[in-house]
Amino acid sequence: MAYVHMKNPKLWVFLAVTLFLLIMPRLGSQYLSYLLLTFLGYAVALLGVNLLFGIAGLLSFGHALFFALGAYMVAFLTTKFGVLHMEAILLIAIVAGVLLGAAIGAVCVRYIKIYFGLLTLAFGMLFYSFLLKFYYFTGGDEGMRVLRPYLLGMDLSAVPKMQFLLGKYYYYALAALAVASFAMWRIVSSPFGLCLMAIRDNPEKANYLGIDVRRYRWYAFIISGGYTAAGGVLLAPVLGQVDPTLTYWTHSGTLVFMILLGGFNTFFGPMLGAFLYIFLQDTVMSLIPYWRFVFGAMLAFIVIVAPGGVAGVIGSLWKKEAARDSARNNADPGSERSA
Amino acid sequence: MPILAASDLRKSYGDFVALDGVSFQVHAEEFVSIIGPNGAGKTTLINVLTGLLRPNTGKVFFKDREITGLGPQRLAKLGIARSFQLVNIFPEFTVDEFLQVAIFSRQGKGTHFFTPRGRDHEVRNQAGDLARLFGLGEKRNIQAKNLPQGDKKLLDVASAFALQPEVILLDEPTSGVSTGDKNKIMEILLSASKKMGIQSIIQVEHDMDLVFSFSDRIIALHQGRILADSTPNEISRNEEVVCTVLGQKECFQIFSDLFGKKGLADDG
Amino acid sequence: MGTDIINILFSGIFHASTLFLVAAGLQVVFGVQRIFNMACGSFYALGAYVGVFFVKTAHAAGLPPALSLIPLIAAGFFLFFIGPIIERGLLRFVYDRDETFQLLLTFAVVLMLEDVIKFIWGTSPQSTSELYLVYGQITWFGAVLPVYNLIVIASSLFIAVLIGYMLARTRFGKIIRATVDNREASEALGINMKVVYAKVFTLGTVLGTMGGALVIPSTAAMTEMGVELIVMAFAVVVIGGLGSMKGAFFGAMVVGILRSIAIATYPEVELLVIYLIVIGVLVFRPEGLFGGSRA
Numbered sequence: 001m002a003y004v005h006m007k008n009p010k011l012w013v014f015l016a017v018t019l020f021l022l023i024m025p026r027l028g029s030q031y032l033s034y035l036l037l038t039f040l041g042y043a044v045a046l047l048g049v050n051l052l053f054g055i056a057g058l059l060s061f062g063h064a065l066f067f068a069l070g071a072y073m074v075a076f077l078t079t080k081f082g083v084l085h086m087e088a089i090l091l092i093a094i095v096a097g098v099l100l101g102a103a104i105g106a107v108c109v110r111y112i113k114i115y116f117g118l119l120t121l122a123f124g125m126l127f128y129s130f131l132l133k134f135y136y137f138t139g140g141d142e143g144m145r146v147l148r149p150y151l152l153g154m155d156l157s158a159v160p161k162m163q164f165l166l167g168k169y170y171y172y173a174l175a176a177l178a179v180a181s182f183a184m185w186r187i188v189s190s191p192f193g194l195c196l197m198a199i200r201d202n203p204e205k206a207n208y209l210g211i212d213v214r215r216y217r218w219y220a221f222i223i224s225g226g227y228t229a230a231g232g233v234l235l236a237p238v239l240g241q242v243d244p245t246l247t248y249w250t251h252s253g254t255l256v257f258m259i260l261l262g263g264f265n266t267f268f269g270p271m272l273g274a275f276l277y278i279f280l281q282d283t284v285m286s287l288i289p290y291w292r293f294v295f296g297a298m299l300a301f302i303v304i305v306a307p308g309g310v311a312g313v314i315g316s317l318w319k320k321e322a323a324r325d326s327a328r329n330n331a332d333p334g335s336e337r338s339a
Numbered sequence: 340m341p342i343l344a345a346s347d348l349r350k351s352y353g354d355f356v357a358l359d360g361v362s363f364q365v366h367a368e369e370f371v372s373i374i375g376p377n378g379a380g381k382t383t384l385i386n387v388l389t390g391l392l393r394p395n396t397g398k399v400f401f402k403d404r405e406i407t408g409l410g411p412q413r414l415a416k417l418g419i420a421r422s423f424q425l426v427n428i429f430p431e432f433t434v435d436e437f438l439q440v441a442i443f444s445r446q447g448k449g450t451h452f453f454t455p456r457g458r459d460h461e462v463r464n465q466a467g468d469l470a471r472l473f474g475l476g477e478k479r480n481i482q483a484k485n486l487p488q489g490d491k492k493l494l495d496v497a498s499a500f501a502l503q504p505e506v507i508l509l510d511e512p513t514s515g516v517s518t519g520d521k522n523k524i525m526e527i528l529l530s531a532s533k534k535m536g537i538q539s540i541i542q543v544e545h546d547m548d549l550v551f552s553f554s555d556r557i558i559a560l561h562q563g564r565i566l567a568d569s570t571p572n573e574i575s576r577n578e579e580v581v582c583t584v585l586g587q588k589e590c591f592q593i594f595s596d597l598f599g600k601k602g603l604a605d606d607g
Numbered sequence: 608m609g610t611d612i613i614n615i616l617f618s619g620i621f622h623a624s625t626l627f628l629v630a631a632g633l634q635v636v637f638g639v640q641r642i643f644n645m646a647c648g649s650f651y652a653l654g655a656y657v658g659v660f661f662v663k664t665a666h667a668a669g670l671p672p673a674l675s676l677i678p679l680i681a682a683g684f685f686l687f688f689i690g691p692i693i694e695r696g697l698l699r700f701v702y703d704r705d706e707t708f709q710l711l712l713t714f715a716v717v718l719m720l721e722d723v724i725k726f727i728w729g730t731s732p733q734s735t736s737e738l739y740l741v742y743g744q745i746t747w748f749g750a751v752l753p754v755y756n757l758i759v760i761a762s763s764l765f766i767a768v769l770i771g772y773m774l775a776r777t778r779f780g781k782i783i784r785a786t787v788d789n790r791e792a793s794e795a796l797g798i799n800m801k802v803v804y805a806k807v808f809t810l811g812t813v814l815g816t817m818g819g820a821l822v823i824p825s826t827a828a829m830t831e832m833g834v835e836l837i838v839m840a841f842a843v844v845v846i847g848g849l850g851s852m853k854g855a856f857f858g859a860m861v862v863g864i865l866r867s868i869a870i871a872t873y874p875e876v877e878l879l880v881i882y883l884i885v886i887g888v889l890v891f892r893p894e895g896l897f898g899g900s901r902a
Binding site for chain 1: 701704708712716717719725726837838845875877878879889893
């Protein structure tokens, strides 16, 4: 299969995970729920990044640019323009992401592979230098504050911070993730999605089938820009503060790392990757200060041994079980006797 | 009006001349085979005709429209498709998905990004029909990379057919296929073309039996020039062509096999 | 005004000298192995840290400060062993994979080396700044130029000449050039790629560590240096053209002098200008000044 489809056992896993996400803030510790909250923002962003990487086959080392764009939009709109409605902020940020994606994408999709990666890295760092240079507007390396936005029109600024974040804001972000996932699922299962996968697997052949490879890559870039910006918007109120490191090239690397960790070949892989990355990072950091080394080793291991990520490993274990099951069934003496 | 016309095509790479003034026309309902020894310029010719290469001089026309150097993607939209000598596939796609993506592209649905493709029954049915036409009906859910080599070839050709082009160029469609299957493949190609409404087929082929049995016209290429451009019968009577293309030793053998007592043996 | 120009040019060339070494390491690895080694900045950082250590040890052992260049160069060479470790231990497993995965593996190395440095030296900067004063300064047309910078520029030029000689005259150099031009043909000629790759990567490593070691007296070794340098090195090789040694040289000059001008006039635009040029180059002439066409 070019993409993993949902079958019954997977449906159960899906439901279990949904249940977990719904009740975690009520039952789990505040700190872990806070981490889960950061996961939500990254999960939305990764939907976009993986449209480009897993589906269209383009590795961007600069997508943190859009993430930071979304986050800075929240800071700007709440502190400088008095726009406090989250829905408006999301809309504006997504439009900004789409427009910037269109502009940058038009330049970048003319190139592939390493050149694409380097060009996107360059744009990411260009944005970084913008944020530093125009410190009068952006606060330079100190960054900007993020004011608490209104959710669905409700002014919740009186609510204590953690209660707000782990209460209404959490479910708001979770709902946003659900909507974003549904939309991306539709995109991936559409004819457009199939065309992107064709472009990923064999761009030359796709050309011969009448698919305008460059144009479709551009479309994918645009959509991913909007999604990644949306992810940044969702993360900003959680951080309370935005700064230029959000667009530094290593943060783009982190986004890709998350995707690889979870698995770029499945729909939920990137989300799984974000989840694992965030919680693993927290766990490792509390054990030793050298978490980067551990993570670097993990990335190396994944790239060399298990490029499909955790989802890939689970998937192949699943297949082995299924193959073993059908072999066992075929070898059943009961079926032979009836012959 | 010819459906495809080449006008004085020239292409050189530095000192090496690949095409040296090639002109010919292909009309509707014609099955044309391009033959010639290796290095004669056949692949370069196909690449120029399908827009992959720009000739140094010369033009290519599709009906009355000039298409020189337009590029494969534009040509596919106009109605010219091509298959490859070395199998060119989407390894991860199933047979079904492979054919579907071609059909989606043809129907202009490539930019539909919010409709589930599973619900497009029309496209799925067409993909199924096409798969069956090419003998891949039982293998629709198998990934292309897991197909045997011959089936990969068929799939590649089938995807070109899925574009319902008016003209299709096949680059050695039976290479890599066992001799026993070659005839079968040609039959499949012919019946598929009729069914899909393909007007003309141009193929590059090395198997002379096939070429002489199935073609309406044969174009023989040698060192970048057209040596002969006529029906199989006429060609078999033109010594110069047969012996350059087929190699001296094979000449007499093929003649006696294909044309009974006619040919060099008699004229000599 | 004239002295300003001389100062700017001079410090620009100084920046270019160390940048060139790291970029040369990047280029030779990319040219031969087609891998963009993001960890080159980390090698630079390692060279810097080890350089400080060697210099301090040498001083403690009684070496006169004027000869400090020796332990610095030794530090650069000493670290050569990192090359084979990474190449044989990690990189060789992905030679047959997609370029993007190779890039990601080098990113993994960046992460690991960052913490290796933290583990050994902690987070506080290490420096030997007194060294600068030892070498003193000279005055030229009114501009005051540190002698150490001159020494670095000279060393870098010397190494550039050595590299040029190696590429043109030695067997290894010919193999490198042949592989860069036409990989399949080289393999067909029976050249043992495994050995070549290991040697080339090690060469790239040492060039990086040497660059880091030599820069030491003028800056401190700091945690962020590797990650920041890659940003500059990357600009150099794009402007100069991926895979080209000449490109590394001229690209380094462009970036070095631009940096210098920016620092002297509007420091905030340093990165901005460099990156605008990088993007401009990638868009209008992706092969850079000297690269072969690849995009």
